[in-house]
Amino acid sequence: MLDYPTLKIIWWLLVGVLLIGFAIMDGHDMGVGTLLPFVGRSDDERRVIINTVGPHWDGNQVWFITGGGAIFAAWPLVYATAFSGFYWAMLAVLWALFFRPVGFDYRSKIHHPTWRSAWDWGLFVGGAVPPLIFGVAFGNLLQGVPFQFDAFMVSTYTGTFWQLLNPFALLCGVLSSAMITMHGGIYLAHRTEGEVQRRARRAAAWAALVAVLAFLAAGAWLRWGGIDGYAITSAIDPAAPSNPMAKTVARSAGAWWANYGKVPALWLLPALGVAGALAGAALSGAGRTLLAFVASALSLAGIIGTAGAAMFPFVMPSSSLPQASLTIWDCVSSHFTLGLMFWVALIFVPIVVSYTGWAYRVMRGKVTAEHIRANEHSAY
Template sequence: MILHEFMSYEVLRVIWWLLIGVLLIAFALTDGFDMGVGALLPFVAREDAERRVVINTVGPVWEGNQAWFILGGGAIFAAWPPLYAISFSGFYLAMFLILAALILRPVAFKYRSKREDPAWRARWDWALFISGTVPPLLFGVAVGNVLLGAPFHLTEDLHSIYEGGAFGKLFGLLRPFALLCGVVSVAMLVAHGAGWLVLKTEGAIQQRARSFGSKAALVAMIGYALAGLWLAFGIEGYVFVSEPLHDGPSNPLLSEVVRQGSWLAAYGTRPWIILAPVMGFVGMAMAMRALRESRGDLSPLMWSQMGIFGMISSVGLTMFPFILPSNSNPDSSLTVWDASSSHMTLFVMLVASVIFLPLILLYTAWVYRVLWGKVTTDEVSDPDKHAY
């Protein structure tokens, strides 16, 4: 009886909402510093040897880090099919650009060192910059559009209709608030990448990373604060007209939703969630301080991780239980209570996650333990130690 109560449909839905958040935050914390390093590459490395040092700090780990993105996408597909269908089709062109940029990264890694021509290598360095800047920018824009509401509606047979046309699916996303969220996303990952470079490099590269990273952390905090004020005074939230059935069928049209008030009203009903934005501000502020004052090699990375965790989790906690609101038909909005897979599917997936997720974490920890240490100019000149 106790197990049945714990594994009720309602509880499983909340567990999978949390797990999706964990997977996406894990992607930001790991592959986030890879992208941040790529965005910093043209600015922290002035000559070819320095650029090779920067590239080799992430070369051995980026593939494993990117696996969290695949896990997150797969989990959304299996646990929240309507969310996967509407978001991936509605944000199709933006998602295509993200994937193209992510594909560009390994190509740049592999081809950069094939020729010693400086112009050839410079072009691939800028390709790495693009692959490190475009994904976080568009991820942030996507988050901003989720908070604003996406232009879709569901028919009576739950067929989703995304409005705006093909070009609207890209340029329609570039709304001012969404662009601000994109800037925050890029800035916080650049600060995170700077923290990684402080940990993995030394000398001039490390000092430049500290300089650029501290500025990026400041931009992230200012942008995050502006976004919060914008949410408080310029963007309506979503609320249920009456309490939905938490363990009912996955049919959003069974609930009545309206736009009113502010997203930040959630802090009045669930005051404890204030911990998330506090962690975001404190983490980024301490990362900026650690970068500016040269406080250890590990502390900037750890503080930036805290900041990213707080900033991203604050979005999910503020919106709960909404996961993809509709601004054209609020009743079509997807929520935790009406957009999941079946009870059995969620339970089987949870059992698999309990078995395999700890193994992934242990393996990841072992890899980072093996690769611990700084990358130096002398080491990258040895082809037996570094491939890039």
């Protein structure tokens, strides 16, 4: 079996892969939902848009479920603390997600404009709200979350829901929403044609521009805007059992940039985030939509990876008691649990990826209004 410190690193990487996979796969579904009321101007056009993601959205949401399950099993302290502090935010995500299965299944059951319009806006909520909240959550992680542990290692959240909606976190929410909308617009341009495709390309280009500007603004704010980072100031034993209180942590300006100074190659991540978004918009406008989708996916990976690399080894910093901050060394499950989960992931993640690739290959091609009319009872 792999040693404990190696497994801690591996699971940090695997959770990151699952989060990026969720952003890429379920993200383009959410991006399409966000654009639905604006890119689709008629009922036929909106049905075309819905049918680009209809056959895949529920399978893609498995990435979200798997990511949550992996955090629960690999980082139980993070799961418990996050769902305590972000309780109402997570409920808002779940409430928004309720609109997706119901909207997909019931929107076309009744041929009435009011009924269908209502479900179109429901699908918009299901696509737009989760990325916004996830971005706000990441913004709060970078600032530190107000929690601490008592003598029995029970976490206590000392903030309020409204404190989560601070200016920097909202900027991160804009970034998250823009990059997901960009990704969905590029996917929509790849699967459609005509006026819908033209509007999707234009929306993707604007979203890419907003994403790049918000990404650069967030980076500048972290560096020069007075947001302190976190650094471990005591010796740590990577092989020791989890105990968040067995270290000392200091907050200092520029601490989130320390890893980039130690490993200059990490600068490739933010470069990929910016270049991928701009390349995705340009390639989509030039009609190279498949390459544009790949570039957009790389942009998402770069942006998420930038935040992960900056925070390493922190997973959930504490602003009220820095010593209680959760890191990959002290918030994890046992050696046996991480080892067992590693082999399960090694077997099943490739199966999921292979099946997903096969499903997209089988159902590839353009979705048109003619196809919808010819398959009235089987299309969404």
